[in-house]
Amino acid sequence: MAEGIGIIGAGVAGLHLALYLQQHDIPVIVYSDQATQQMASGRIRNTVAHHHTTVAREQALGVDHWEIGQYGYFCHHHALGSPGPGIPPLRFPGDFEAPSRGIDYRVYLPRLALDYQERGGDFRVGPVTGADVPALAGRHELIVVATGKAGLAGMFPLRADKMPYDKPMRRLCGGLYHGVAYSAPKGVTMSIAPGHGELLEIPMFSAEGFVTALLFENVPGGATEILADAQYGDDPKAFENLVLDILRAHHPAVFERADPAEFRLTGPDDLVQGALTPTVRQDYVQLADGRWAIAIGDAHTVVDPVIGQGANVASYEAWELGTLITEDPVFDERFCRKAAARRANRVEATVDWTNLMIGLPPAPHLLRLLGAMSASRPVADEFTNNFNYPERQWDILATPERTDAFLARHGMG
């Protein structure tokens, strides 16, 4: 007998969906490759923050455990390095309408997994691979794949039409650090070193308390790429000094708040280095027994972390799927088509916007918008708040003409 919804994966997508369904009395089982206590340890998973649209979902799910005034942040500080002689560097802020919040996923995910279990949720721990999916499908009315691990994303064919890159555009070095004072007002600093890449500096709460995430997005061949290869374990102090040197040379807006005497990685597991090729996969597939599987989160899209949208879009996909399940619990192709259609605008905008941000050389209309942000606080605020609404950001950035129309609305035609 089929038992409601089977969710494979216990990341933000899987847990938000599980909590939503549980809240609506819809039978659900979560299949996780890690027990709750394992989720609390190991290497840092990402350096992502949740924007207010995601925080609002957490509030609705009753998992808003971190008081937003204390744990949240309120703005973006932009720091654009000089792209060439005679062009000055720029610094300007942009405000959110409501705060965002960065919580280390080794704190966040186990807390939500516990919430789900304490409310009676069925949480099963063990490896799941693609080979296990047919058996799981026989036990459930619908399978939701909410992880890209164990090759599970491969069930869903790639969508070449939404994949402009066949290789990573940035090589990453993300870590948690002590010794960087928060900006005032407390915010994320987005520092751009033309030709070399970006730095995202994010106020983050981890098991160590309040720390600072530094995510270096390094252009291959650029002066900061060395960070993606440097081995912390070989010589921690040398690694930290390298990071400080790169901050000083390329990201001075953050370096100014670093105290070299206190600056250090918070621990050997608190560093992630690598690179990813952005992928988009088909929304759903039919399984051999006629049932359907839907992809959410990393199983559906993997975006570069440069604008921190991955977790937010994963939560969004979970929420949209959850609402559709409550509205129309008949799990056929019509259901899957509706699930795909209702999320398409925001998800595709997230992908397209992120891919624009990592394009090389930067698109002229993106540079024009950044310049306008430096001259107009309302423009900067709207761009910043649109981190909550990627489809609105893409309305502004999809074409040069759209950027022009947006600036004209702000009197900058």
Place this chain on the structure above:
Amino acid sequence: MAEGIGIIGAGVAGLHLALYLQQHDIPVIVYSDQATQQMASGRIRNTVAHHHTTVAREQALGVDHWEIGQYGYFCHHHALGSPGPGIPPLRFPGDFEAPSRGIDYRVYLPRLALDYQERGGDFRVGPVTGADVPALAGRHELIVVATGKAGLAGMFPLRADKMPYDKPMRRLCGGLYHGVAYSAPKGVTMSIAPGHGELLEIPMFSAEGFVTALLFENVPGGATEILADAQYGDDPKAFENLVLDILRAHHPAVFERADPAEFRLTGPDDLVQGALTPTVRQDYVQLADGRWAIAIGDAHTVVDPVIGQGANVASYEAWELGTLITEDPVFDERFCRKAAARRANRVEATVDWTNLMIGLPPAPHLLRLLGAMSASRPVADEFTNNFNYPERQWDILATPERTDAFLARHGMG
């Protein structure tokens, strides 16, 4: 210099959009082939009623001129003739959550056209054909084609994937009559004569006051088809007697309320006979100068009137397009794609549901649903109220399995 939005057509789609844009201070010009006073005369245009979702739009637009308690109706009365020996006829009602309303379009449209003009709207009268569209496009940022007249719909290619029929499935005879007492509670009667077709009896307000619309949907080759060919002008009394005879023989639930002494067509122009092949067209096209034209209402879809959805979906398309124009006034392909995507679920459901209702022979799961409605008031109420929400109706009727799931939710598994 481009002047906002150009709307070709002053039917419900064109006027609802024009009023919406006017209300939001967006420049708009309506191009109508009829002056306001001409819209008040001539042959009856249809026998459609507006369901509450449409009435709510009229309220928001400030054109809710006909007090709903007096002019509205509250339910559907279903009368199913016996399909064969030993199977009894069935009668059962279904309630709306909020009233619907039928107003003769020769009263309705000129009133709304006047509202628009009295509020300062630019309303230009004259013929417009496809040949005029390029010149109009040069004067506007976006062209909206809101009429199928003058071959304008032909700008938009047909969508064969949504057109199961290559010929009309019913031959129509719709007219306004005196001499039929309203049902109690006041409602529409949907009478089905198996093998011969349907009758929709609709309380309608016309220039004559409260009258009754009778829309005969006649199956080609059936016993009532003669109504589609009978010539009222040759012998009005003979025509009316024929209608009475057919009511008596095939639609007794309505005949019971007809007073033969008073029964008559309200006037020679108050009759429309014909047939139509349901069409769906592409949502938008690019014009030679690079601008875009979007189809709404009849230019986009023409459905059989059997469930009276045409005007309601036209209003819905106007509303959805209006909201998108206020949200994202950049009229490029992205805009058109979004316009198409946001209306697709309801519009396609309207088309698919209507086409199911006129299918021959009737689909077994549709008959199963009608049978369940006769046995369960909640089922009948939900089907009835879903005339406001075609996408929900299609959730119930898209497949036999969906009908089964719906009935199971009502304890009729």
